[in-house]
Amino acid sequence: MDLRTRYLGLELKNPVVASASPLSRTLDNMKRLEDAGAAAIVMYSLFEEQIAHEAEELDHYLRYGTESFAEALSYFPETAEYNLGPGSYVDLLAKAKKSLGIPVIGSLNGISVGGWVNYAKQLQAAGADAIELNVYYIPTDPLLSSADVEGRYLEVLHAVKKAVTLPVAVKLSPFFSSMANMANRLVDAGADGLVMFNRFYQPDINLEQLEVVPEVNLSDSTEARLPMRWIAILHGRVKASLAATSGIHTAADVLKVVMAGADVAMMCSALLKHGPDHVRQVLTDMREWMLEHEYVSIQQMKGSMSQRSVTDPSAFERANYMKALNRYQLLV
Numbered sequence: 001m002d003l004r005t006r007y008l009g010l011e012l013k014n015p016v017v018a019s020a021s022p023l024s025r026t027l028d029n030m031k032r033l034e035d036a037g038a039a040a041i042v043m044y045s046l047f048e049e050q051i052a053h054e055a056e057e058l059d060h061y062l063r064y065g066t067e068s069f070a071e072a073l074s075y076f077p078e079t080a081e082y083n084l085g086p087g088s089y090v091d092l093l094a095k096a097k098k099s100l101g102i103p104v105i106g107s108l109n110g111i112s113v114g115g116w117v118n119y120a121k122q123l124q125a126a127g128a129d130a131i132e133l134n135v136y137y138i139p140t141d142p143l144l145s146s147a148d149v150e151g152r153y154l155e156v157l158h159a160v161k162k163a164v165t166l167p168v169a170v171k172l173s174p175f176f177s178s179m180a181n182m183a184n185r186l187v188d189a190g191a192d193g194l195v196m197f198n199r200f201y202q203p204d205i206n207l208e209q210l211e212v213v214p215e216v217n218l219s220d221s222t223e224a225r226l227p228m229r230w231i232a233i234l235h236g237r238v239k240a241s242l243a244a245t246s247g248i249h250t251a252a253d254v255l256k257v258v259m260a261g262a263d264v265a266m267m268c269s270a271l272l273k274h275g276p277d278h279v280r281q282v283l284t285d286m287r288e289w290m291l292e293h294e295y296v297s298i299q300q301m302k303g304s305m306s307q308r309s310v311t312d313p314s315a316f317e318r319a320n321y322m323k324a325l326n327r328y329q330l331l332v
Helices: 027-036 056-063 070-075 086-099 116-125 146-163 179-188 221-234 251-260 269-274 278-292 318-331
Strands: 005-007 010-012 016-018 040-042 104-109 130-134 168-172 193-196 204-206 211-213 241-245 264-267
Touching (some): 005 241, 027 040, 027 278, 086 116, 116 146, 146 168, 168 179, 179 221, 193 221, 264 269, 269 278
Parallel strands (some): 016 264, 130 168, 168 193, 193 241
């Protein structure tokens, strides 16, 4: 059974990749992921706040307008709470590259160019096989236009691509007004891969303390439908690797996104729930399904259920909305 695939120009033994998560904070956990069969590891994100918290540009983006509402200042944690610095991150990446036999991808998370260029160079020098840009940005300023938001992504990508020779993937939000157009613009600007999609963690309100508190809810398999749909639409239309993330928990999830056109499926919540050994079970289940359905390779199925390949392409468009509602009405 040939599970090999290519992502960002890298030859991978299978399409299951460990996404950025706390599991990659230790070398032991990364070794466990490799032993379980993970084809590559995206290290936990190096946050811009950790490496350039002194930058006035970042302070402007995060705190613009908050002087009008004193309560707003409590939304932001003190830098000292999470300022680990880049040194330990770069050292861990270098150790991982010496100890592991699978690709290790560095992850940068931020909203401005800031120190990204400098630290992208450090990740490359430490031996990273690729870099994932996680532009985690929520535009709350009503005066900020959609063009400004899109420009932010392109600006960061341009700066990093000029600084390194590594493949660069961009982890996207699904909330662009024209997702397909933005994907094409990023690829035209040099993105070697698109990771779909970033999960935005929503804060909660503590009714007793009357405080806004961070809240992390792990995903479930239903959330894989959003990246699956857009990957199916973009497959064969953009000249870049496509990665599905959010809601990838089971072998069925991996097989579905690969059929939609994904080169890899990235796991995070499933590994946090079940541990690194979960990868082994997913790969076993994938092989059993492929054997039963007479597939001999991942390449054989890749893109077979993309919009360009299915008999009813409208299933991925507005027509599916009407069909789904009509079907539900018939059931009730």
